[in-house]
Amino acid sequence: MAVLRLVIGRIFVSVLTLLLVSFIIFSMVEILPGDVASRILGRDATPESLATLRERLHLNDPAPERYVRWLGNIVQGDLGNALTSSRPINEILGPRIFNTLMLSLFAFAIYIPLSLIPAAVQALNRDKTIDHVLSIVSLILVSMPEFLLATLLLILFVAMIPLFPAMSLVDDSTPFWEYLRALALPGMTLGIVMAVYAVRMLRDNLIEVLDADFIRMAELKGLSRRRVLLRHALPNAMVPTLNVTALNLAYLVGGVVIVEKVFAFPGFGSLLVDALQLRDAPLIEATVLITATVYISANMIADVGAIVLNPRLRSS
């Protein structure tokens, strides 16, 4: 019962946050000082074109009314039409989201071994040479901006060893094998960025668990090292691991924006950047809101997971 209560409370908070986010996004796009139409059309717009655009966007209506209408439509699943292509946003999003989903899966497939193995190696060999070496490597990699890492991978795998395409242009007709090759570089970039971040956190978390009183107690009960690790340390390290992974999932939402742009990958992230560059107000609102939704959901799932996995939180 207590679990349900906590979970419902957490979901409630998430929905509240999302509502607030929608308000912030709407304000930034439509209410901020300065006219949306002239911002969209730029400095050289003619008064006529401005008036037409205002009409199309219902800009002459009061802002609160527009916000409520926009929100109401979204709740009913209608994201509106894009300005530039005049197509329904729902239609535009479909293939883009599919591509990004594939990319994320690829990135996670790389991420999991790349984070767990080094973290475990470091925690079990604390303060030995291998720990120090991996620490330095992860520090350098964690300092690398995504666009720089992506560029370096390009130099390595396109310029020096031509294995993968430089541009990950895919569409419906791309054969599966080519599709995978196209995913390789952006997927690797995201996977590495997430993994180094996780390695540094997991190492510290694992060490914290290994230093806990109850691990010492388990040793003093006469248990073998193997049993201490598998039965006592590992289960208690699960919660932080899941937490880091959820944080990374949340990161991924922002990460794809840059990485997809670098490789010209037609995913959700490049759609968002394009929308911003083209000042397509409805498309901006829709994509940013989706981004925030994924972010909030990832964090919510992490918290709910922690509540379910941790007996202490479960009954308190």
Next chain:
Amino acid sequence: MAVETLLSVENLGITYGQGDEALAAVQGVSFTVAKGEAFGLVGESGCGKSTLAYQLLGYRAPSARVASGRVVFRDTDILTLDRPALERLRGDRISLVPQNPTTALNPGMRVGEQLAEILVVHGRAESREAARIRVADLFDRVGLPLPGRIGRRYAHELSGGQQQRVCIAMALACEPDLVVLDEPTTGLDVTTQEQIIGLLLDLRTRLGMSMVYVTHDLGVLAQIADRVGVMYAGFMVEVAPTDELFSQPRHPYTRGLISAIPRLDGGAVSGQHLRGYLRRSEIPPSGCPFQPRCEVSEPSCATTIQTLADVGPGRSVACQRWRALPPVPPAEPLPATAAAADGAEAPLIEVVDLTLRYGPRGWFGNLLGRPGPQVVNAATLAIRRGETFALVGESGSGKSTIARAISGLLPPLSGTIRFAGEPLAASIKGRNSDLKRQIQYIFQNPDASLNPRNRVSEILARPLAMFLGLRGEAGREKLEHALREVRLESGYLRRYPDQLSGGERQRVAIARALVAEPSLLLCDEVLSALDVSVQANVLDLLRALKRDTRVAMLFISHDLAVVRGLADRVGVLFRGTLFEIGAVEEVFRPPFHPYTHELLMAVPSAHARKRRTMTRRDAEAIAGAGCAFAGRCPWQVGKICEEQAPPWRDAGGSLKIRCHLPVADLADRAIWRGGDDERTTVGVAAP
């Protein structure tokens, strides 16, 4: 002693770190433990006793190194064993009861499983079913309720006392030859501590196992140990049979430790308090570690290493001056307090029917949370000028909550508080500056009550500026005066809190309250965060304050012995309800409220050693309309206790007791008779 030796530690030295920064945690320590013997190791924090204890199981931190010596257990040197051999030994032949059961139990594993796995890895259970039966049996043996089912719980679902019982069950699982106990009752309530010690005594007589009991509390060892080793700064300075150690301590440090323990009969050994505190940097490199603090040292003490030497049958002391120690002077009873005389005066503070409750904070908290339970229930008390009123009770009894309400931190749910005849505003916002000045709060832990980023001068200057408008040079004289009042030199003004010892910090906290020239001090467990020897010094300071100023004190404490030596009047609180109230000497002699009696019986006393066995189930009081103590009360009358709130009864003089039992019955049932010395051979039957 012709008994078989089970364990012998020979010239053991343990060092932390390497090179210049190496710290010798344990140096040249030797002792033996006979089969079936309980050996106590005592010392103040940082003396190396825990490091030593873990060596007995062959365990040390990665940064620790064995510098010298052996730990011989049944003809094998534990320090030379490899990992598989240690695994066979640990938990099976030698086991540990840890200091903090809350962190020592795996939070994600059911407690029953944690116990069962010991049986499995040491081959003590053939089948799952056999393990299950054995687990229930062990839980039953350590007095846990519902032994068959409690194993399904997680550690956080148990109380602190129950968690420690689980740890004891784990230690006993394989019927070991030796159990090492590392401060097993620190952090538990007095009454819980008493139950755990009773359980250990009982188990020891039934199972005949040997124990090494590590603690900072000599009072506990008086009850449980056959022999005691006293450690100081990594050295063993004295080993003696328990009785002789208390009656005739031979090392000046032991002498100081014993005299620093407050006595339940209100007496005190004068002039024997320990000076200063342990600073590792002051210890002479090749001399007696205690020399800088020693009253009887001679110049050669600083240059001669003191080794344990036999000074009698079974006794040894590491002190070249032990013969020069003056005999222990007899205890002097404290002079009766003067303030008790002016009884006619109107009270300074009056609390009437005060009911308090903690609630959730903010509208969001209200939305998700529930209102807290009542923590104080219709409490009534009054304190006169110059009077010290003590509130005693275990943790969670609501004593601090009452002080918080008086200070204005927690607005009452109902009831009134009057100060100097005037009703007091419920929260601080409604009180004027002069009222804020007159009521000063001193907290338990000076580490938390002093801003670590402020110098002592800044800490003291702020109340001076706010309350008396004194700034700069005008306040300077006041600051120095305040420091003098708490016996610190003016040089301390420039220091930061982390450059002070715990006792010095608490003095600064007291000085900060005093600069405001208060008329009421709220002292919230002000001694309990301090080491024993420091405690005695601060207690002396409070006594002097009481004598020299007319400040009234609400003194909150769980320590009855301290209260006995300081308070004029006492109130006993249990679960937010006052059960007994009266002048101090009346409260400490029959008739007692059953809870007061239980508290008094639970005080481990170094001055009156007692041996008694008592395994009692971890009883829980029943919440309801009746007496708050019902369910846990050993003298419970019957149904009436659970159904009706007990009446207040006059018990002679100013003493009032709240109980369904008539006063005469209460007086008859009391086993505890008043003085420390009258309780030497008392047996208590389990209820």
Next chain:
Amino acid sequence: MAVAQPPLTAPPQVLGRFWRRSPMSLKIGGLILLVHLIVAATGPFWAPYGQAQMGAGLPLSPASFAHPFGIDQLSRDVFSRVVHGGHIVIFLAVSGTLLGLVIGAVVGLLSGYVRGWVDEVLMRFVEAIISIPFIVLGLLAISAAGPQLAGEPVLVIFVVALIYAPRVARMARSAALEIVTKDFITIARLRGESAWSVMRRELLPNATSVLLVEFAVRAGYAPVLVGSLGFLGFGMRPPTPEWGLMISENRALLIASPATVLGPGLMLASLIVGLNLFTEGLARILGRTVQIASR
């Protein structure tokens, strides 16, 4: 009672001892930062070419002794441009971080001390802003600011502050919540101190180490932000020699002249590595654990 006074050491000695005792990461990080600061401060005076000077040589020339980072499409010397860009990157990163830190710290500390509905409302807003991924938030803010402000340093600084302030506020609030439980805060409250005075006298001095580490972590990530914005074309306007923008401009030359990309990339990466090493060492000295690149 004898009082041992702490010895008063002269500042140079203090610095010397501090250096000897400080962790390796602090030393190496400090040295890298020092080199960057010197280049940023003096670079414009000794760089062989001007920041946007064309005609340095044959366009797309690979790295050579005269042009260590090669020559770009517009025949500008990339090395000179990188050197000119140092102070721009550092200035944008540090001022943006500082602004975000100050706003965030004040909001967070007050919110954590005052509690109640003020705290609830502020923190809901903070959570909401944080749940828009920072790069998206940055891009959104820049496009909301409109074409007039685009490419202005002020806008970049403001955007970095906008991204950081809520994250700093959340952290400062949790620091405040921990400090508030300490009894010296209760004592101050009992004395009748105002919220502002409690924040200034009691909270802030005890939060300095947290805030210092937070500043270092954020400052370490700020060049990434500035660079990413520049890379996507939302940051500084060309021909500003901002490193992220340069990497983006020269990416097309990757095959012909990798040095034109590697040069600014190396500078950017080394600056961040230096900052992160320094932060890690600083955190260790202050006895705090830190998550570098906390997103």
